[in-house]
Amino acid sequence: MIKTDGIIEYVLTLSCPDQPGIVAAISTGLFEAKANILESQQHDDPSGRFFMRVVFALENQSELYEWLYTRLEALAGQFKMTWSLHNRSKRRRVMLMVSKMDHCLVDLLYRWRIGELPIEPVAIVANYPKEEYAHIEMKDIPFYYLPISKETKKEQEQQLWDIIKETRTELVVLARYMQILSADMIKKLPGQCINIHHSFLPGFKGAKAYHQAFARGVKLIGATAHYVTEDLDEGPIIEQDVERVSHRDIPEDLVRKGRDIERRVLAKAVRYHVENRVILNGNKTVIFAD
Numbered sequence: 001m002i003k004t005d006g007i008i009e010y011v012l013t014l015s016c017p018d019q020p021g022i023v024a025a026i027s028t029g030l031f032e033a034k035a036n037i038l039e040s041q042q043h044d045d046p047s048g049r050f051f052m053r054v055v056f057a058l059e060n061q062s063e064l065y066e067w068l069y070t071r072l073e074a075l076a077g078q079f080k081m082t083w084s085l086h087n088r089s090k091r092r093r094v095m096l097m098v099s100k101m102d103h104c105l106v107d108l109l110y111r112w113r114i115g116e117l118p119i120e121p122v123a124i125v126a127n128y129p130k131e132e133y134a135h136i137e138m139k140d141i142p143f144y145y146l147p148i149s150k151e152t153k154k155e156q157e158q159q160l161w162d163i164i165k166e167t168r169t170e171l172v173v174l175a176r177y178m179q180i181l182s183a184d185m186i187k188k189l190p191g192q193c194i195n196i197h198h199s200f201l202p203g204f205k206g207a208k209a210y211h212q213a214f215a216r217g218v219k220l221i222g223a224t225a226h227y228v229t230e231d232l233d234e235g236p237i238i239e240q241d242v243e244r245v246s247h248r249d250i251p252e253d254l255v256r257k258g259r260d261i262e263r264r265v266l267a268k269a270v271r272y273h274v275e276n277r278v279i280l281n282g283n284k285t286v287i288f289a290d
Contacts, residue, residue, distance in 0.1 A: 097177035104175035225269030
């Protein structure tokens with residue numbers, strides 16, 4: 001028997017057609033593997049699907065892990081499950097993409113630096129030169145300047161894809177990256193690309209959403225973090241937040257307040273993703289919040 005000291009925590013997420021016996025089967029499998037369940041959340045959806053997230057501790061013993069993995073594969077076949085198993089100690093490899101507005105990038109890097117956000121930034125990609133971000137502490141994170149125009153979009157995205165593969169990126173975060181990814185690129189990143197939209201979707205679209213909101217005299221502004229799909233700004237929503245405004249606020253006030261909302265909404269969405277708290281349900285999401 002191969003054994004090393006220590007305990008490893010894992011996150012198991014799954015979805016399948018709702019039916020009796022799922023929880024019992026998962027719990028029994030974990031018990032037989034001598035795992036200790038630390039958290040367990042589940043959701044019976046009106047669509048007829050069942051969703052579950054389980055955090056458990058397992059002895060760092062290869063034979064136990066292999067037995068449990070085989071057992072889960074068998075249960076997946078029995079219950080027609082879509083499932084994943086993630087070692088909590090392994091941080092997700094994340095690429096951060098940014099344009100001129102850098103407040104979301106700065107916030108994510110800060111949360112990563114103080115240990116609040118469990119990610120491993122493997123690349124920062126921008127369509128502006130690095131000098132534009134000279135005030136940002138990037139440590140040793142590789143920076144890639146990929147300018148883009150209508151004529152060079154295809155070549156630029158090929159460079160981007162090469163970087164994604166080279167860095168073994170697991171999640172792409174559009175931290176106010178103000179370029180639309182092509183359908184071909186999006187197809188390569190299913191459920192692996194998060195965008196922050198500067199309005200409470202559905203809402204005002206375009207580069208000056210807050211100015212449109214001001215012109216309409218809105219009383220609430222907000223931000224939406226969602227997975228990127230081929231339908232522009234219509235992907236599965238992960239997190240949203242709003243803030244009240246009044247007739248006294250001018251567009252600059254809305255922009256200032258909007259930056260704060262965008263920062264916290266994007267950070268929460270990224271954290272939910274890397275902590276395996278999000279399970280896709282068609283064009284919606286099930287979020288097992290903490």
